[in-house]
Each structure stands twice: as C-alpha cells, then as structure tokens.
Amino acid sequence: MKNMNSKRNKQHTILIGDIVILIAGLLISLIVLLCGISRKAGDRVEITVNGKVEIYALADDETIPISSKQNGYNEVVIEDGKVYMKEANCRDQICVRHKAISKNGESIICLPHGVYVEVVSSQEKEIDN
Amino acid sequence: MRTKKITQMGLFLATALVLSYLESLLPVVIAVPGVKIGLANIITMLLLYQYGGRRAFLFMVVRVVLSGFLFSGMAGIVYSLAGGICCIVVMELIRKIPYCSILGVSMAGAVSHNFGQILVAWLVMANSHILYYFPVLCISGLITGILIGLLSDILWKRLKNIL
Structure with missing residues (x-):
C-alpha cells in the first residue's frame, strides 16, 4: 500500500479543472483571433x-x-x-x-x-x- | 518564527533572481515578442502553495522590482508588476476551486500575467489593436504555464515537508 502511494505521488494529477482552463484559454484565443482576422491588403x-x-x-x-x-x-x-x-x-x-x-x-x-x-x-x- | 520567515524569503528571492538571470542567458528560441518561460515563477508557485497568496504577492512585488533594476529597466517593472498582480490574484482564486491541480493554477496564472501586460501596453500605446496580439500570448501562456506547473509540482512534492 505504501509502495503504491509513493508510486502515485510521482505521477502528475491532471484534474478536470485543468482541462477546462486549457480549453477555455484556447477558445478565448480562437475568438480573439477570428475577430482580428480582417486581413485584406492595407494601403x-x-x-x-x-x-x-x-x-x-x-x-x-x-x-x-x-x-x-x-x-x-x-x-x-x-x-x-x-x-x-x-x-x-x-x-x-x-x-x-x-x-x-x-x-x-x-x-x-x-x-x-x-x-x-x-x-x-x-x-x-x-x-x- | 519571524527570523525564519525573513531568512526564507531572502533565500527564495536570491533563488528567483538567479533563475531570472539564467533565463536572460538562454538564447531566444522563438522570436515572438513578449514570450518568456518565466523560470522565477516556480518559486512564486512554491510560496503560493506553501504559505498562501499574501506571502506570494509580497514576494512577487519585491522580486519584480529587484529583477527590474538588475535586468530590464524601469519600463519593464511597470509591465511585470501589472502582469504579476493579475497573475497572483487569479492564481489565488483558482487555487480555491476544487478539481484544479497546480497545473491549472499555473496555466491560468501565466495567461492572466500576459493579459495584465497587454492591458498596460494598451494603456501606454493608446491603441486598441494591440489586443489582437492576445491569442499569441494566451497560447504561449498556456504552454509555459504547463511547463512551470510541472516543474513546481515536482519541486513542491519534494520540498513541502522541509519548508
């Protein structure tokens, strides 16, 4: 049991909240990116x-x-x-x-x-x- | 106890400054303006998790001012301070949410740090188009956030019993 615990301690626990933050970050940047793309040639x-x-x-x-x-x-x-x-x-x-x-x-x-x-x-x- | 606190903070500050210096020696791999690994933030994460937001905030302010004078100059201090304040506030809030590990806290911190900086740049430049640069900084923040989160996780697991 103790052995298992120390083994688990070495792994990084990725929780659901982390994934939510990652996806939220990607979504926000995608939205801002789409708003920013009106990229025709300027003069x-x-x-x-x-x-x-x-x-x-x-x-x-x-x-x-x-x-x-x-x-x-x-x-x-x-x-x-x-x-x-x-x-x-x-x-x-x-x-x-x-x-x-x-x-x-x-x-x-x-x-x-x-x-x-x-x-x-x-x-x-x-x-x- | 007070003496212990002062010595510890001194030690952490020195480590963070050395890390900032090391980082300034690293060659710039990608020429994207404003993208940094932020190695010194490992120490901020340790403090945040070990002693809470207030100590981490105090540490961040002193570190930013010192490393500003040493490496980046006055303009750099303003940007870093704005980023740092956003970063610590958001990280402290996210840390309170269950189902969120040190990785998520680190990612949110890095992104909000970049967001704080871009807000100051917006005020300084008086040009709202600079906000379109946010996606670049957001994604780079997520990546560096994961890196710093993993490193702080490894370190904190080993250090939390002796700090």
Whole structure:
C-alpha cells in the first residue's frame, strides 16, 4: 500500500479543472483571433509614437526616422508595399526581427520606445473610429 | 518564527533572481515578442502553495522590482508588476476551486500575467489593436504555464515537508 502511494505521488494529477482552463484559454484565443482576422491588403501606414499618430502611404517607398523618449531611435522603412523596422537602438531588438508587414491590421511594436507601426486600409479604418 | 520567515524569503528571492538571470542567458528560441518561460515563477508557485497568496504577492512585488533594476529597466517593472498582480490574484482564486491541480493554477496564472501586460501596453500605446496580439500570448501562456506547473509540482512534492 505504501509502495503504491509513493508510486502515485510521482505521477502528475491532471484534474478536470485543468482541462477546462486549457480549453477555455484556447477558445478565448480562437475568438480573439477570428475577430482580428480582417486581413485584406492595407494601403496606409500609421505610426504611433506616445499617442501621436502619423500617416504614410504604403505605395510610396520611404525611410522614416523616429526619435522617441530617452534617446530612443527607430527607423521604419516602407519598400515595395511592405513595412519593416530597419533599425532601432532598443534593448530587445524584437521590432527589428519582426517580419515585414503589408496587410490590414498587422503591426510592429517596439515596446521599450512606445513605437507602434500599423498597416490599415482606408475603408475599414472608419468603422474602428 | 519571524527570523525564519525573513531568512526564507531572502533565500527564495536570491533563488528567483538567479533563475531570472539564467533565463536572460538562454538564447531566444522563438522570436515572438513578449514570450518568456518565466523560470522565477516556480518559486512564486512554491510560496503560493506553501504559505498562501499574501506571502506570494509580497514576494512577487519585491522580486519584480529587484529583477527590474538588475535586468530590464524601469519600463519593464511597470509591465511585470501589472502582469504579476493579475497573475497572483487569479492564481489565488483558482487555487480555491476544487478539481484544479497546480497545473491549472499555473496555466491560468501565466495567461492572466500576459493579459495584465497587454492591458498596460494598451494603456501606454493608446491603441486598441494591440489586443489582437492576445491569442499569441494566451497560447504561449498556456504552454509555459504547463511547463512551470510541472516543474513546481515536482519541486513542491519534494520540498513541502522541509519548508
């Protein structure tokens, strides 16, 4: 009996509540995902720095330098209808590694500098506002 | 008893900080922003199960502030603190529910931690589209939650009699 107990102790008990939490988590993310997918090609680029928004056309190739708080520097490049972060002096470099974006609702975020780059389409943006 | 408590908390804090440091040394396997294993949370789980939510909360606040100063800077502290508060509150609530093991508590904690962070990001960025990033963080939270839950389960079973 004692032996059995110690054997059972080594197993992980997965209870019904755990499975409920897992399924609930997956369901919530699926719902949010479906709400977020309205991904047609966009035509404008919105760059938000600390709440201030600037708008660029996705069709025009352009290099946009951005300076933000605490000597933050980012360089956003619009090229061939795609946007990417070419350079940033932030700590984690996550924004630089992000793939180029081109579809409505896609975004690149540089959290340390509070820079938010988003592609939008001019027809759908109206609903959001 | 008070001395024992202080020493224990010091020991736990030191362990958690070492774990945070170890984690910062790990190469980033997936380049998904905001996804971390959160090894230091093993200690939070131990404290939660051994001493309850209040001690775990106190521990979390001190740990976040210290590891913020050491590794991630002021902005990191705000995000981690928001995540941590959500995490401990939810974990303490879920722990009270029967039919839920340490795995479920850990998963719920990880997901709510990420949710807290995304809420702060929403406030900072003033852009609601950032909420669409939640599915990524939710699923990664479930995965890291299972990992941390398993590890804390193993550890707690061995440590609960000597703590």
